[in-house]
Amino acid sequence: MNTAQPLIEVQNLGMRYLTGRQALQGASFAVHPGELAVILGANGSGKSTMMRIIAGMAKPTDGYVKLAGQDITTMDGRQLRQARMALGMVFQHANLIKRRSVIANVVCGTLGRHRNVFTAFGGLPADEFGHGMRCLEQVGLTKFAYQRASTLSGGQAQRASIARALAQRPRALLADEPVASLDPEAAEEVMRLLRRLAKEDGMAVLAVLHQPDLARRYGDRLLGLRKGIIAFADTPANVSNGEIDSLYEGFNPA
Amino acid sequence: MNSETSAVIGLDASGTKPVMTRFRFLLRIGILVLLALLLAQAIYVVQARPQDIITGVSGMKDLISRAMPPDFADVPNELWPALETIDIAIFGTFFAVILALPLAVLAAHNTTPAKPVYYIVRMLIAVFRSVPDLVWALLFVTAVGLGPFAGALAITINSMGMLGRLLAEVIEDMDMGPMDALASTGAGRLQVFSHAVVPSVLPSLMGITLYQLDANIRSSVVLGFVGAGGIGFQLLTAMNLFQYPDVALLIIMMFAIVIGAERMSAALRKRVA
Numbered sequence: 265m266n267t268a269q270p271l272i273e274v275q276n277l278g279m280r281y282l283t284g285r286q287a288l289q290g291a292s293f294a295v296h297p298g299e300l301a302v303i304l305g306a307n308g309s310g311k312s313t314m315m316r317i318i319a320g321m322a323k324p325t326d327g328y329v330k331l332a333g334q335d336i337t338t339m340d341g342r343q344l345r346q347a348r349m350a351l352g353m354v355f356q357h358a359n360l361i362k363r364r365s366v367i368a369n370v371v372c373g374t375l376g377r378h379r380n381v382f383t384a385f386g387g388l389p390a391d392e393f394g395h396g397m398r399c400l401e402q403v404g405l406t407k408f409a410y411q412r413a414s415t416l417s418g419g420q421a422q423r424a425s426i427a428r429a430l431a432q433r434p435r436a437l438l439a440d441e442p443v444a445s446l447d448p449e450a451a452e453e454v455m456r457l458l459r460r461l462a463k464e465d466g467m468a469v470l471a472v473l474h475q476p477d478l479a480r481r482y483g484d485r486l487l488g489l490r491k492g493i494i495a496f497a498d499t500p501a502n503v504s505n506g507e508i509d510s511l512y513e514g515f516n517p518a
Numbered sequence: 519m520n521s522e523t524s525a526v527i528g529l530d531a532s533g534t535k536p537v538m539t540r541f542r543f544l545l546r547i548g549i550l551v552l553l554a555l556l557l558a559q560a561i562y563v564v565q566a567r568p569q570d571i572i573t574g575v576s577g578m579k580d581l582i583s584r585a586m587p588p589d590f591a592d593v594p595n596e597l598w599p600a601l602e603t604i605d606i607a608i609f610g611t612f613f614a615v616i617l618a619l620p621l622a623v624l625a626a627h628n629t630t631p632a633k634p635v636y637y638i639v640r641m642l643i644a645v646f647r648s649v650p651d652l653v654w655a656l657l658f659v660t661a662v663g664l665g666p667f668a669g670a671l672a673i674t675i676n677s678m679g680m681l682g683r684l685l686a687e688v689i690e691d692m693d694m695g696p697m698d699a700l701a702s703t704g705a706g707r708l709q710v711f712s713h714a715v716v717p718s719v720l721p722s723l724m725g726i727t728l729y730q731l732d733a734n735i736r737s738s739v740v741l742g743f744v745g746a747g748g749i750g751f752q753l754l755t756a757m758n759l760f761q762y763p764d765v766a767l768l769i770i771m772m773f774a775i776v777i778g779a780e781r782m783s784a785a786l787r788k789r790v791a
Contacts, residue, residue, distance in 0.1 A: 384708040
């Protein structure tokens with residue numbers, strides 16, 4: 265068991281919507297530095313609710329989320345934004361600004377720490393371009409730095425969006441279905457990259473995946489979510505195919 | 519299925535092929551009669567007298583013969599008013615864009631800070647654009663006096679409404695992904711606006727602006743008629759003084775300005791697309 269402080273810590277998380285629906289109940293887990301954890305679950309299992317709470321976009325009705333030791337569920341506004349900077353986000357779509365160069369897109373990731381009049385009116389912090397290039401190097405896209413983002417393929421764009429998240433200098437990454445819109449080859453590439461960021465750079469990576477096969481091969485730990493409850497949380501070797509299949513069986517979205 | 523229900527839903531006895539029912543036939547006749555009535559009342563109200571077109575031909579011939587040849591010697595005197603006409607449009611378009619940008623952000627449902635703001639700004643925009651620029655010009659002539667400035671203000675207000683609405687639509691059609699992604703990195707509201715919204719709407723913004731500039735040059739030609747400066751005012755004066763060769767020249771110059779603006783706007787729009 266990892267003894268270092270977890271970067272993402274979820275404790276007894278519960279969420280009951282005003283409609284009375286219990287979307288999440290008693291969910292607890294932690295992601296440590298150097299670890300890639302994967303959340304699996306059918307639509308409506310509470311994955312999105314969980315992601316939104318971890319990202320600080322929603323408040324739970326029970327429990328707490330700690331990012332790098334700081335409880336974000338009690339924070340608001342500026343304080344929340346500061347604490348959230350420890351967490352980089354990767355989405356299903358790359359969400360790059362297509363008309364700007366790849367490097368400009370990456371440097372955009374540093375805007376949070378450069379809040380001034382110049383950057384508020386479209387300027388990019390010049391002293392971050394070196395850092396931006398290093399982030400591009402990590403995802404293997406340095407030679408595309410000065411191309412328009414629209415010229416990248418789907419997989420390259422997703423890697424560029426990871427570089428943008430890295431430019432933020434996060435200690436943990438939250439990836440919400442990062443390969444859902446990629447072809448199998450590009451998906452492997454992105455998963456390899458996420459794994460390397462965990463192993464070589466000591467980041468904590470939490471990814472939601474819909475492909476049990478990718479989850480098995482790249483995840484250190486699989487978290488199965490069923491009807492808002494964590495059904496299993498173990499290494500891929502200790503989770504049977506039947507257990508994974510049970511997440512998707514006989515499920516009627518509410 | 520009996521024949522009555524099949525007639526109502528417009529199917530034949532087998533229930534598959536649509537057929538023309540008596541009701542539909544009557545409906546069509548009714549619509550045609552209504553259209554004919556609509557046209558008839560329009561002809562009556564505009565007091566259309568076709569014979570006047572025939573007798574009017576000789577009047578037009580007389581007018582044209584008196585206007586020929588156009589007074590090209592007067593060109594130097596008309597250059598300044600022509601420049602005024604173009605500059606009224608440039609001034610109006612420029613300030614309209616500056617003012618329309620924030621309005622559009624408030625009037626797009628995905629960027630507006632609050633619903634009441636959205637409705638208020640939408641209504642403002644509707645007022646700006648639904649009152650014609652000629653009417654705005656009349657109001658501004660009263661307020662700031664005769665001359666090109668009144669025209670420039672009229673164009674500003676009217677195109678602010680036009681651009682505000684079009685830009686709001688561009689912003690509403692925008693992909694929200696990049697905005698969310700930037701916000702997730704800890705960027706502030708203004709940063710998200712200038713780094714994600716502006717770059718994605720810029721090409722449409724430039725296209726719309728160039729189109730508006732073209733439209734504004736056409737309106738600014740006419741604005742002179744109500745005393746708001748430019749070549750239109752010269753035309754009004756020449757007409758009132760029966761200087762028809764001058765009128766001919768001014769019409770040729772207007773034609774050149776409008777066609778030139780249209781061509782230039784189209785060529786530039788092709789470049790930014």
